[in-house]
Amino acid sequence: MVKNSISILFLIFTVVLLSCIMANAVMAEDLVITETLNIAEARRNMDGPGYSWANRFDELTLSGINLYTDSPYGLRLPDNCTVILNGNNYIHAEKYGIACSGTVVFKGTGTLTIDAGEMGIFLVTQNNTHKVRLLEGEYHITSGKYGIYSENADFSFVGSQMDIKIKSDDGFSVYGRNINLIGGTLKADKPIYTTNELVVDSINIEAGTADNIRPALFSERTLRVENIKFDGIEKYTNQSYVNGNAETRFFKYSLIFGNPVPAYVDYLIIAIAILIVALLIIIPLRVKAGKSKKIQQRLIEEGIIKK
Helix, strand or coil: CHHHHHHHHHHHHHHHHHHHHHHHHHHHHHCCECCCEEHHHCCCCEEECCEEEECCCCEEEEECCEEECCCCEEEEECCCEEEEEECEEEEEECCEEEEECCCEEEEECCEEEEEECCEEEEECCCCCCCEEEECCCEEEEEECCEEEEECCCEEEECCCEEEEEECCCCCEEEEEEEEEEECCEEEECCCEEEEEEEEEECCEEEEECCCCCCCCEEECCEEEEECEEECCCCCCCCCCEEEEEECCCCCCEECCCEEEEECHHHHHHHHHHHHHHHHHHHHHHHHHHHHHHHHHHHHHHCCCCCC
16 A cells, blocks of 8 residues: 555656646746847837847847847847846857847957858948947857958947857958957958958957968958057968957046946046136236237326337
8 A cells, every 4th residue: 555655656746747847848948939030120119138228319238138049140230229138148140140230339248159051240331430339248159150241331340249150251340441450459360351441459359270371360451459468479461360368458438427427527637627727827918918919008198118
């Protein structure tokens, strides 16, 4: 009798355990987005597992999104929007991990991992006034040919950390018209290439490979590499591999007001202060000079002094 009771209890426990495992598997599957998340055409608020779109504020919050799709696009973003990263976020797509239709700002303290067949972040826009900025967060990009690709829009990385791995031997970690890499840490296993301007300033950077004949950093027109001390070389002169550390710290936000006020506000305040001080000195001198001139003119008219 006791043995039968134990067997029944064991059977019940096994059934309950299997039910919980199956339920958790179903729940986990429900949390995976398997289609393109198209925010570019959003006209209202949108919510789903790991994301929330505030249409009024053009703000997308990613908080643990798990997007795995065989569609060409993973996440599509509209012009003039902000992406806030919270927690760990993952996007996989057949061709393009994230497609930006215009100006986009990435912020937040989370991480974003992108696995794409062709391009990690694709700046689709043809408008050269559009800008994509990675201001905060960590980014891990694995793609077939390009980590970041932009024919027209400006791209800037000022985040805390980004690493890019490219599968194709003739691929590029970053390819674009105007690229700014300023502050933070960047590790890229393929060259960084621009058709117009490349600025690399105050950043910890490792780029290219020693066995590659292509320069690690290259621009068809303007290349500016500043405030970086490279290992083993005096300065960058088209080496195929570079590893260097920032010599100065780049401040993204105001030292006076803090986050989210941008650093240039400090410079404006300093410039205004200098202008005010200058005016306080110049104006009294001009007034004094004017009074002296009037006195001199009166003395000449009265014949006290000669002109």
